[in-house]
Amino acid sequence: MDWEALALSLKLAAATTAALLPVSVLGGRALARGEFRGKRLIEAALMLPLVLPPTVLGYYLLVAMGAGSPLGEAWESLFGRPLAFTFEGILLASILFNLPFAIQPAQRGFEAVAPELREAAACCGMSPAAALWRVELPLAWPGVTTAMALTFAHTIGEFGIVLMVGGAIPGETRTVAIAIYDRVQAFDLEAAGAMSATLVAVSLAALYLTHRLGARAPAGAR
Amino acid sequence: MxxxxxxxxxxxxxxxxxxxxxxxxxxxxxxxxxxxxxxxxxxxxxxxxxxxxxxxxxxxxxxxxxxxxxxxxxxxxxxxxxxxxxxxxxxxxxxxxxxxxxxxxxxxxxxxxxxxxxxxxxxxxxxxxxxxxxxxxxxxxxxxxxxxxxxxxxxxxxxxxxxxxxxxxxxxxxxxxxxxxxxxxxxxxxxxxxxxxxxxxxxxxxxxxxxxxxxxxxxxxxxxxxxxxxxxxEAAALLPARVARHEADGLTRLEAAAGPLWLPRIDAPEGARVRVRIMAHDVIVSRARPEGLSAANILPATVLEIRPGEGPGALVTLDLAGDRILARLTRRAVAALALAPGTHAHAVLKAMSVARDHVALARD
Known part of the structure; x- marks a missing residue:
């Protein structure tokens, strides 16, 4: 059992989820509310990670983060370490790769809030920020928690893109999913099985917890 | 404000x-x-x-x-x-x-x-x-x-x-x-x-x-x-009145400026001032004071204005001792009764035609 890999997976999932929470709320709400130019294109682009093989996205990210790229160079001059094949690199890839999971359920959640309630909030003297916090977010909460759970569970289970962008550096980029692959390659089926079971348990726990939380979230958000 | x-x-x-x-x-x-x-x-x-x-x-x-x-x-x-x-x-x-x-x-x-x-x-x-x-x-x-x-x-x-x-x-x-x-x-x-x-x-x-x-x-x-x-x-007018008495037979007697008016029981205390919405198509106009009529509400009226409509109808404004109500009549009836501004007549209103929610408390 590779505890280091499991810890890294959890760290990556937690960091990705935390980074995507504000994106989920603000992006989901903007897409639910606004009718603006390019909205359909943005929605389509957000779906891309669902249909493209992780290798394609991984390839582009690797090129974009590489030492010769503007992003890679800028990063290295700023932080003194490269982006590709580091934890920061797989975190960035994971954030991009999880956008559809983080935004879509939240968007559905905000769409379910009647526009009149937002107007009523304004008529009660609530600023748009106050209306978001006190009226919209509590009602869209099940959508947002679903988004966060999917992001968390999906990050833990991600394999291809992490391998492409991060390789399999122990303690840096070798997550459980990659460790399992390594173990299988080494014919260590016992370790692979233990880790696989752990992964199933963690993911199931994350999803179950969210369903519980979502069910207990403020009522009336249907 | x-x-x-x-x-x-x-x-x-x-x-x-x-x-x-x-x-x-x-x-x-x-x-x-x-x-x-x-x-x-x-x-x-x-x-x-x-x-x-x-x-x-x-x-x-x-x-x-x-x-x-x-x-x-x-x-x-x-x-x-x-x-x-x-x-x-x-x-x-x-x-x-x-x-x-x-x-x-x-x-x-x-x-x-x-x-x-x-x-x-x-x-x-x-x-x-x-x-x-x-x-x-x-x-x-x-x-x-x-x-x-x-x-x-x-x-x-x-x-x-x-x-x-x-x-x-x-x-x-x-x-x-x-x-x-x-x-x-x-x-x-x-x-x-x-x-x-x-x-x-x-x-x-x-x-x-x-x-x-x-x-x-x-x-x-x-x-x-x-x-x-x-x-x-929907043509109608508001007639101000005072609740005089809730009668034993389920009617309420109101006092309007032009005289008494009986309506089905009204949810207002005796002495209360109310506005009664009288629909123009519920008002009948008679030159002579009608006798032997089932309708009990007969109030003396003076014709103020007659507006012929585009169809066969006309809208007649009646003065009831200072209050105004509207009556929808046929143009034929207006001619037959020789109604003109200043004509004295009687407005007849069937008690049961005033719906209960057509009566509201007036403001003081």
Whole structure:
């Protein structure tokens, strides 16, 4: 059992989820509310990670983060370490790769809030920020928690893109999913099985917890 | 705290309307659906932005296209009751009301919210969520929430449409009382002319985004332009009267200036002053005082005005000892009776033709 890999997976999932929470709320709400130019294109682009093989996205990210790229160079001059094949690199890839999971359920959640309630909030003297916090977010909460759970569970289970962008550096980029692959390659089926079971348990726990939380979230958000 | 509104909007929901409402008065915006009543209300609240015009309440300018003023909705002190009430479903009644209060700390806001709810007879439901309330109860929570804002204008968008008859009568009385207590103008959007006529001091008739008639309720109701927009079937007048006696046979005797009037039992104490909505098509005119007639309500009248309609009908304005009522007659009848301004006649009214909800308490 590779505890280091499991810890890294959890760290990556937690960091990705935390980074995507504000994106989920603000992006989901903007897409639910606004009718603006390019909205359909943005929605389509957000779906891309669902249909493209992780290798394609991984390839582009690797090129974009590489030492010769503007992003890679800028990063290295700023932080003194490269982006590709580091934890920061797989975190960035994971954030991009999880956008559809983080935004879509939240968007559905905000769409379910009647526009009149937002107007009523304004008529009660609530600023748009106050209306978001006190009226919209509590009602869209099940959508947002679903988004966060999917992001968390999906990050833990991600394999291809992490391998492409991060390789399999122990303690840096070798997550459980990659460790399992390594173990299988080494014919260590016992370790692979233990880790696989752990992964199933963690993911199931994350999803179950969210369903519980979502069910207990403020009522009336249907 | 006068409310002045002038708003123009282009596009499919075109609007070109101007009106003013005085503090302590109730203005009814009436008209067919799609006439722009709700749009006008939304423009006042800041939820729809007019292309041009000016909106001011209590000396504060909320919108002025020329000066580039557009105060956002949450900075306008406006009390809005939405047609669907738009109560926050995740909050109790008290929290809904507290949400509109500028009070800190929270405990003070909740106490004030409970006080406001108790005033509307909802003290025991303060902790209940809207999904466990009846339509009438929700309506009152919405009203309490609108009042909590201490509005410079109270806007009611078809607030009575979704509540049953009994609750509606109560709410009518509540709104009539509010008109006197609030000190801010009330604008009521409704398609129910009876409701409008019984509650409103002034009335504005909207048709296709334009105000075709406005003024004191009784005058607008007798205005041919308003009549065209609202339909002649709705032509009616308000007759002031006093409740004299509840008779043993289920009738109530009223005293109007022109004489006594018997109507089916009215829910008002003896001595109360009421306004009775008399539909023009329920009035019969007779030159001689009729004898042997089943109808008991016969009042001496003088013809004031005769307006022939485009069809076979005519609208006759009658003076009943200083009060005016309308009668819809055929042009043939007008000719046969030789009615002309100044003619003395009698107005006959069948007691059972006045619906119970066509009687409202008058203001003192």
């Amino acid at each position: 006068t409310l002045e509104v002038e708003a123009r909007l282009d596009g499919p929901a075109a609007l070109d309307a101007a009106f003013a409402a005085a503090p302590g008065s109730l203005l009814a915006l009436v008209g067919p659906s799609g006439a722009g009543k709700t749009t006008l209300l939304r423009a006042i609240a800041g939820l729809t932005r007019p292309a041009a015009g000016r909106i001011a309440a209590g000396g504060e300018t909320w919108f002025d296209a020329r000066a580039g003023v557009d105060v956002p909705a949450h900075r306008r002190r406006v009390g809005m009751v939405f047609q669907s009430y738009a109560l926050f479903p995740h909050m109790s009644a008290a929290r809904n009301v507290a949400a509109a209060l500028d009070l800190r700390p929270r405990a003070a806001a909740m106490a004030e919210a409970r006080r406001l709810l108790a005033q509307l007879g909802l003290g025991e439901l303060a902790e209940r969520r809207p999904d466990r309330m009846s339509g009438g109860q929700r309506q009152r929570v919405a009203l309490a929430r609108a009042l909590a804002r201490r509005p410079r204008a109270l806007l009611l968008d078809e607030p009575f449409s979704a509540v049953d008859r009994a609750a509606r009568a109560q709410l009518h009385a509540r709104v009539a009382a509010l008109r006197d207590e609030l000190g801010a103008p009330i604008v009521l959007v409704t398609h129910d002319l009876n409701e409008a006529q019984l509650l409103a001091d002034r009335m504005a008739v909207l048709a296709e985004g334009r105000i075709v008639a406005q003024g004191p309720t009784d005058i607008v109701m007798a205005d041919p332009a308003a009549m065209r927009a609202l339909g002649l079937r």
